[in-house]
Amino acid sequence: MKAFDAEILLIEDNQDDLDLTLHALKRENLANNILVARDGEEALDFFFCRGSYAERNFDTPPRLVLLDLKLPKVNGIEVLQKVKSDPRTKSIPVVVLTSSKEELDLVRSYNLGANSYIQKPVNFTEFRQTVKHLGLYWLVVNQPAPQGACEPAGQEP
Amino acid sequence: MTSGMIPETRNHAEKTSRDSGELLRVLLVEDNAADSELVLRELKRAGFDVTSKLVQAAEEFRLTLEEFVPDIVLADYNLGQWRGMEALEIIRNKALDIPLILVSGALGEVTAVECIKQGVTDYVLKDSLPRLPISIRRALREQRLRAQRKQAENELALKVEELARSNRDLEQFAYVASHDLQEPLRMVAMYTQLLAERYRGKLDEQADKYIHYAVDGALRMQTLVQDLLAFSRAGREGTKMSPVDCNLVMRQILKNLEAAIREKNAVIKHDALPTVRANSSQLQQVLQNLVNNAIKFHGEKAPEIEVRAERNRMEWEFFVSDNGIGIAQEHADRIFVIFQRLHTREEYPGNGIGLSICKKIVERHGGRIWAESGVHGGTTFHFTVPAPDEKENAASRGAEPKNLDTKDLDTKDEEPKHEPSGSLVSR
Amino acid sequence: MKNLNMSPAEVLLVDDNPADLDLARDLLIANEHPRQVSAVTDGEDAVAFLRREGRFTSAQRPDLIILDLNLPRKNGWQVLEEVKADPKLRSTPVVIFSTSEAPRDIGNCYRLGANSYVRKPGNLQDFMAVIQSIGEFWFHYACFPRREEQ
Numbered sequence A: 001m002k003a004f005d006a007e008i009l010l011i012e013d014n015q016d017d018l019d020l021t022l023h024a025l026k027r028e029n030l031a032n033n034i035l036v037a038r039d040g041e042e043a044l045d046f047f048f049c050r051g052s053y054a055e056r057n058f059d060t061p062p063r064l065v066l067l068d069l070k071l072p073k074v075n076g077i078e079v080l081q082k083v084k085s086d087p088r089t090k091s092i093p094v095v096v097l098t099s100s101k102e103e104l105d106l107v108r109s110y111n112l113g114a115n116s117y118i119q120k121p122v123n124f125t126e127f128r129q130t131v132k133h134l135g136l137y138w139l140v141v142n143q144p145a146p147q148g149a150c151e152p153a154g155q156e157p
Numbered sequence B: 001m002t003s004g005m006i007p008e009t010r011n012h013a014e015k016t017s018r019d020s021g022e023l024l025r026v027l028l029v030e031d032n033a034a035d036s037e038l039v040l041r042e043l044k045r046a047g048f049d050v051t052s053k054l055v056q057a058a059e060e061f062r063l064t065l066e067e068f069v070p071d072i073v074l075a076d077y078n079l080g081q082w083r084g085m086e087a088l089e090i091i092r093n094k095a096l097d098i099p100l101i102l103v104s105g106a107l108g109e110v111t112a113v114e115c116i117k118q119g120v121t122d123y124v125l126k127d128s129l130p131r132l133p134i135s136i137r138r139a140l141r142e143q144r145l146r147a148q149r150k151q152a153e154n155e156l157a158l159k160v161e162e163l164a165r166s167n168r169d170l171e172q173f174a175y176v177a178s179h180d181l182q183e184p185l186r187m188v189a190m191y192t193q194l195l196a197e198r199y200r201g202k203l204d205e206q207a208d209k210y211i212h213y214a215v216d217g218a219l220r221m222q223t224l225v226q227d228l229l230a231f232s233r234a235g236r237e238g239t240k241m242s243p244v245d246c247n248l249v250m251r252q253i254l255k256n257l258e259a260a261i262r263e264k265n266a267v268i269k270h271d272a273l274p275t276v277r278a279n280s281s282q283l284q285q286v287l288q289n290l291v292n293n294a295i296k297f298h299g300e301k302a303p304e305i306e307v308r309a310e311r312n313r314m315e316w317e318f319f320v321s322d323n324g325i326g327i328a329q330e331h332a333d334r335i336f337v338i339f340q341r342l343h344t345r346e347e348y349p350g351n352g353i354g355l356s357i358c359k360k361i362v363e364r365h366g367g368r369i370w371a372e373s374g375v376h377g378g379t380t381f382h383f384t385v386p387a388p389d390e391k392e393n394a395a396s397r398g399a400e401p402k403n404l405d406t407k408d409l410d411t412k413d414e415e416p417k418h419e420p421s422g423s424l425v426s427r
Numbered sequence C: 001m002k003n004l005n006m007s008p009a010e011v012l013l014v015d016d017n018p019a020d021l022d023l024a025r026d027l028l029i030a031n032e033h034p035r036q037v038s039a040v041t042d043g044e045d046a047v048a049f050l051r052r053e054g055r056f057t058s059a060q061r062p063d064l065i066i067l068d069l070n071l072p073r074k075n076g077w078q079v080l081e082e083v084k085a086d087p088k089l090r091s092t093p094v095v096i097f098s099t100s101e102a103p104r105d106i107g108n109c110y111r112l113g114a115n116s117y118v119r120k121p122g123n124l125q126d127f128m129a130v131i132q133s134i135g136e137f138w139f140h141y142a143c144f145p146r147r148e149e150q
Helices: A015-027 A040-047 A076-085 A103-112 A124-141 B012-020 B033-045 B058-067 B084-093 B109-118 B131-199 B205-236 B246-256 B258-264 B280-296 B354-364 B390-398 C018-029 C043-051 C076-085 C103-111 C124-141
Strands: A008-011 A034-037 A064-067 A094-098 A116-119 B006-009 B022-029 B048-055 B072-075 B100-104 B122-125 B242-245 B267-270 B275-278 B304-312 B315-322 B369-373 B379-386 C009-014 C035-040 C064-067 C094-098 C116-119
Touching: A008 A015, A008 A040, A015 A034, A015 A124, A034 A040, A040 A076, A064 A076, A064 A124, A076 A094, A076 A103, A094 A103, A094 A124, A103 A116, A116 A124, A116 C124, A124 C124, B022 B033, B022 B058, B033 B048, B033 B131, B048 B058, B058 B084, B072 B084, B072 B131, B084 B100, B084 B109, B100 B131, B109 B122, B122 B131, B131 B205, B131 C018, B131 C124, B205 B354, B242 B246, B242 B280, B246 B258, B246 B267, B246 B280, B258 B280, B275 B280, B275 B379, B280 B304, B280 B315, B280 B354, B280 B379, B354 B369, B354 B379, C009 C018, C009 C043, C018 C035, C018 C124, C035 C043, C043 C064, C043 C076, C064 C076, C064 C124, C076 C094, C076 C103, C094 C124, C103 C116, C116 C124
Parallel strands: A008 A034, A008 A064, A064 A094, A094 A116, B022 B048, B022 B072, B072 B100, B100 B122, B267 B304, C009 C035, C009 C064, C064 C094, C094 C116
Antiparallel strands: B242 B275, B304 B315, B315 B379, B369 B379
């Protein structure tokens, strides 16, 4: 794997939350490389293989993306919308992990194609548990889309 | 004799010769009637029972050929309106294999050789007519041989196609059978297990035992069918070839087999391995299978395994050597046969399918696979991968190889693809 | 409790195999987080249930759909496509639960908007563990949109 490929992409600008999440994921040994994007623009550069991620290619997507909605430069909803409307990136599992309790954010996220939506617990232990379980589900139970599945698929067998 | 077509002539005066004479159908291309008479007389004298037609022009020739297929065409070189050589064209256009012999007056040596180069079978000068029958007989003999060979080739091609079709049918059957068997098997396996769980201790001891046997049988059947499916997939899949860096493959294998390696304290070393042209996930299957076997079939000592490769002219030969229990030389071939096991299930687990899959994959790549016992015990498995292009190999060693394989071992359930992959190596 | 609705979570199970359906339903129900499990055995019933048509007029809109692919009448891909194309239904997470491991099948599901793809295991322990994981993640950790009042 190249240096800019990752199994998990965290899109988060809050340092505390980031630390907690990274810690919880590493503790469970769920992934070898975890990449962090700190704002929406960097996230989009990653997804669309441009800017500082120009050497990435669409064939090696992360197995899981954790997306906060409150992001500088480009907000999470917009990132979600762009990623889920492009056939090259729409199959990547994107789980919204946010402190927002807004019903609107919830509905909009699912409508835009978020694979799931999780509210960040305020409690430290619960937060860790949540990250652990979401990691286990999305990296172990869930089957990601096959690599190179970006082209429009053929008919069903 | 006038010009124009003369209907079939038959020498009525020599009935006896018709019975014992060689039948010969001749198409004469000649504008001089006297000359044609001479030719026919010569043929009769040589013992041929001749049926002939005479034409003088190209169109006539073409038309006549539609109804009268001769054994031989005898043509004059110079015919005023058209050259006898054009008859050759016409014969060719009709895709017929009829020898054409030029029967000509003066014919320069150079011209004659030129004509033969263009496809004329032979030439005979009109003042050497006695040579004609010899020439005809030789031409016919050669033509007969050609026809026989062509027929043999056609028959062979048919048989090969039939065999290929039969193979495809068998593979399709194996695939469909094992694929369709999976669902009902899953039912049996799962729900006997459920029975075991829900009713353990609630029925009598016999019942527990019977249920246990049922569960065991069902689970074994499941693995057998899965293995069979994997085996038939190895044959169905398209082989999308690309340059594969075997060092990266080994790294992935070591990662995949991490648990087993740790458990058995196995030591695996490999030299720098080449980049070869292969299907990356299938090549990984082969190497992983061989390494896994080497770990599995260890003796009392912890497994020590070495993987290396050597180049022999047009191929790379890979070696996977271990210090394990070894294989008796008389069994060395059997182990590649599907489901052949040399040990009981208690001694070493497994269905005995891995090596047959390896063999299938290696052979589909155009290579060979075999096993040899080591001098100090243990076994070395050899397999070859064709490396046709010396230059390509040199270039690929320098260029950045792209390894597209993924971690999971399961052969992918794809429709066979036969398109060649884009080459990632500059030639 | 992560579900923003106060009432127990509603699950729709779609599977034509009655054995799997029964087992999955039993496993999903027997849990500390209360949930109602409805089940249908073919694709057309699934869509009718979701649209509250035909004999399903009093059906409850589910918070989660667990959907097999090989279904009679309408297959799983068609159901998925219809759900994700319907603005009233598409915010409902759909978890594909199928024995197929074929990359093409998996890829197709994601392309059609499936939220998750889970392989249905062939042995009991794994089956139970997987259903457990699905139930736990989606009902303990994930959030669903509030169900509209009907």
